[in-house]
Amino acid sequence: MSFSEKFHLRIPGPTPIPPRIQQAMAQPMIGHRSGDASRLLRECSEGLKAIFGTKQQPLILSNSGTGALEAAVVNTVRPGEEAIVVVTGAFGDRFAKIVERYGLTCHRLDIPWGQACDPETLGSFIKEHSRAKAVFMTYCETSTGVLNPIDQLAKVVREHSDALVIVDAVSCLGAVASQMDDWGIDVMVTGSQKAMMLPPGLAFVAVSQRAWSAVEKNEAPRFYLDLLAYRNNLEKETTPYTPAVSLLFGLKEALHMLQEEGLENVIKRHERLKQMTRAGVRALGLELMTSEQDASPTVTSIHGGKDQWSSEDLRKALRELQIVVAGGQQHLKGKIFRIGHMGYCDALDIFTTLSGLEIALQKIGVPAPLGAGVKAAQEVYMNHV
Amino acid sequence: MSFSEKFHLRIPGPTPIPPRIQQAMAQPMIGHRSGDASRLLRECSEGLKAIFGTKQQPLILSNSGTGALEAAVVNTVRPGEEAIVVVTGAFGDRFAKIVERYGLTCHRLDIPWGQACDPETLGSFIKEHSRAKAVFMTYCETSTGVLNPIDQLAKVVREHSDALVIVDAVSCLGAVASQMDDWGIDVMVTGSQKAMMLPPGLAFVAVSQRAWSAVEKNEAPRFYLDLLAYRNNLEKETTPYTPAVSLLFGLKEALHMLQEEGLENVIKRHERLKQMTRAGVRALGLELMTSEQDASPTVTSIHGGKDQWSSEDLRKALRELQIVVAGGQQHLKGKIFRIGHMGYCDALDIFTTLSGLEIALQKIGVPAPLGAGVKAAQEVYMNHV
16 A cells, blocks of 8 residues: 555645545536537636626636736737836746747836835836836735735726736635726736646636727737637637636536635635744744735745755655645745645644644754644634634 | 436547546646656656657647647747648638738648648649748648548658648547658647547647757747747756646556557557448448548548438437537538547447437438448448457
């Protein structure tokens, strides 16, 4: 007997798949142009409205989140135009790379990694770059565990300009509040493999009426990522190209699960998981990368021991205990580790992770008190319920 | 108890998923940057070499086949250049649409739907359009059930020009012979949901050294579909963006199944399924859309009864028997129906389909002799084994 499959995936996506969703995805294949497929697509798109907080009809693309980020670029802006990209980490950087690759003048607003962008900073930056046609930003920056105050950032953009507000919400939508319409967000993008509890392979895009006007006028070449094709086909309850049907089976079940728990409860659960994780980590004497105010409910970044111990050694020790956490990206490689706590994750998963973290720290020679992290998390838990 | 899930999917993709593959896809999710994911990716890419008939390292994209068709365009040719597209049906037409959308001068070689392109015709066409940088063609044209003689077509392109030979093999690769390197094909593209027995959501692309030179020089903007990013990451045993991990679990199992049966036997099985289907259909007095020579081993197109009976009524009658076949596309809508017989399909599935077809024909008032189609298919079967 092997326990090799019995491990705890605590990275910020892909995230564990609930058994109900696994079963749903194992349904017999259906034709993508059948009535069954149309009903499935309609139900999924309807269900996504609440996740985005929109009355618009969310589109379903069969590709990873990056494909949807590119769709958000190529459909809205054109080569030669100017755009602002708020870069708070690796995924803001990716947005900037896409914008640059498509021949736009990219005005990067670089914020130190680990901090959120504050609205005043963005407000001044917009005034300096008033010709920008769009402002690209990241809701949860997966690489640092920062949740940008996207409602306030959107507001400041709308106050100072007519630029479209375009948001990467891949690693948080379905775990945090989103009132896309009320907040004045024009394009919002997310993926299946994070808080939505699905395997990777689907991306979801919602587009405001204001943005549709820009998309309709935009003649820049695009085909697979042409959002108009998805919208026009969705009106006929189908997709322009063969969708990832088994993932749609799973999406329908995931939306049921979120509805059963209630989105408000889902959001509260993630907030609690964040607080538990942060309390536990602090009690072990480790240094959090983000402030209380900037921390995302979906992922927590923690500094390694600088010259004392390496976050990579800690990750290895955790891996031996069958707990998988993520390392740092780009210049943070080897310097931080990240615990994902989104999607199919509950309080007990945090106790599990912290109990393993305590042992792993001791194994690499860091004198963290056994039980102290778990206890701190338990106290948060008891205060919440 | 409901039998609603007990149906027979006999469309030319998506195709039924074998239980072994369903189980493989239900494995616990893993991190896409883990060692396990690297091993999975490497094994899958290695296994795909035999399917393509190439020594090059096949790339794995997480999108539908159309995304891969677009990748085959945007990576190889540039706006303002000329290209030839051989159009034998709806998917050749799609290739042409992509080429046009990206601002190329598109020379369409339109062949009557239901016929293959013959090498002489293509040879003359190439001489007329000698500035074409690439020739795009379709191996199996799903909309008509035609298998183009792709080896001969590739040969004639190479004889007459330096144009790249780019092939859509979505609805046949894994069911028909492919010696991409020997045949001089530069880019070949396929999808997961046809002969590969997987759900839709993955696409596979192989690129010749000659084509890589063109791709490397091509500065046309592209991001998610940038084949260089996939190649460079695959060399490090990873992907540029999060892949559809559960489908990769399935791909590994699908490749095992194809290896166990032996690719030669897989190809023979499909040839037999085609002959059985055609013999059965003929015995029922129906008119095949393609000649023996042009017929694909993966899908068979059959004319409706013109003024006598409608192929859509027949499809409905079949649907009531829990057999799902496809209709016609574009101008063939309502005029033909198509039986898919690729992937997880054996002789008994053909008997099932033909027995249902006989009943359905009687139900819509077509005097097809009961048992005659099955018998004709059985005779083909007995002669084969």
